[in-house]
Amino acid sequence: MIKLSNVTMQYAKSSRPALSDLSFEIDKGEFAFLIGPSGSGKSTFFRLLLKEDKPTSGEIEVGDFHVNTLRNRDVPKLRQSIGCVFQDFRLLQQKTVADNVAFALEVIGKPSSTIRDAVPETLEYVGLSGKADRMPFELSGGEMQRVAIARAIVNRPQLLLADEPTGNLDPETSEGIVEVLDRVNRRGTTVVMATHDRHIVDAMRRRVLEFDNGKLVRNDQYGVYGIG
Ligand code: ADP
Numbered sequence: 176m177i178k179l180s181n182v183t184m185q186y187a188k189s190s191r192p193a194l195s196d197l198s199f200e201i202d203k204g205e206f207a208f209l210i211g212p213s214g215s216g217k218s219t220f221f222r223l224l225l226k227e228d229k230p231t232s233g234e235i236e237v238g239d240f241h242v243n244t245l246r247n248r249d250v251p252k253l254r255q256s257i258g259c260v261f262q263d264f265r266l267l268q269q270k271t272v273a274d275n276v277a278f279a280l281e282v283i284g285k286p287s288s289t290i291r292d293a294v295p296e297t298l299e300y301v302g303l304s305g306k307a308d309r310m311p312f313e314l315s316g317g318e319m320q321r322v323a324i325a326r327a328i329v330n331r332p333q334l335l336l337a338d339e340p341t342g343n344l345d346p347e348t349s350e351g352i353v354e355v356l357d358r359v360n361r362r363g364t365t366v367v368m369a370t371h372d373r374h375i376v377d378a379m380r381r382r383v384l385e386f387d388n389g390k391l392v393r394n395d396q397y398g399v400y401g402i403g
């Protein structure tokens with residue numbers, strides 16, 4: 176699903192590379208944790224997958240997309256195949272829960288009949304059936320993150336990128352969010368989750384990729400957070 180071959184990313188000539196000669200693969204259907212200290216290159220990796228930045232050198236593949244050579248007019252197709260979830264939820268504050276999720280389908284031109292079915296189905300899937308007409312400010316943090324996940328998966332992307340999705344949530348709420356991500360993964364979506372949450376990583380025992388200074392320093396199939 177994701178293949179990096181000798182990827183280096185240097186934002187400025189004078190600076191140290193944010194990613195340095197990275198090569199690894201994440202298979203279709205995997206749930207992978209991305210760990211490493213702040214500044215180790217996790218967000219840069221996500222941005223390169225989305226073609227929000229171009230690597231200085233090296234090759235990137237996401238599913239069938241050859242990201243490096245992808246034409247500008249095809250970049251939206253790549254991005255539509257990748258759902259994204261962030262630490263700060265990024266909901267549209269003036270829209271209801273249902274409209275936040277519907278909007279993701281509207282902007283890619285889905286017919287309203289599809290939207291009518293997919294939105295309630297997806298809200299139920301993430302455990303928010305009764306909240307369709309609420310506004311974001313009426314929700315708890317965990318509920319806001321469920322809305323963000325619903326929005327990210329409603330178009331059934333092949334890949335879901337979650338950048339510290341539990342970073343603003345208490346441990347119990349975080350557990351619920353990871354359960355939802357796990358369910359999404361078991362349905363067939365490849366999930367990559369950047370996190371600092373050792374309890375979640377240790378409880379899940381999935382692939383662990385550890386970055387340090389833009390280098391891959393660990394790639395364990397059934398990993399733990401480690402001593403770091
Ligand atoms: P992480 O997500 O692990 O905290 P980042 O990918 O954000 O790491 O950062 C990796 C390195 O790249 C850091 O040294 C950071 O300062 C640098 N960096 C990140 N984004 C930019 C940018 N837009 N311009 C210049 N340097 C950047």
Ligand code: ADP
Pocket residue numbers: 293296297300328329330331362
């Ligand atoms: P199944 O094994 O039947 O595919 P799932 O857990 O994948 O079970 O799905 C359970 C229900 O949730 C099904 O009705 C399915 O259509 C619905 N569902 C799953 N994923 C989504 C999604 N991204 N958007 C809307 N509905 C979904």
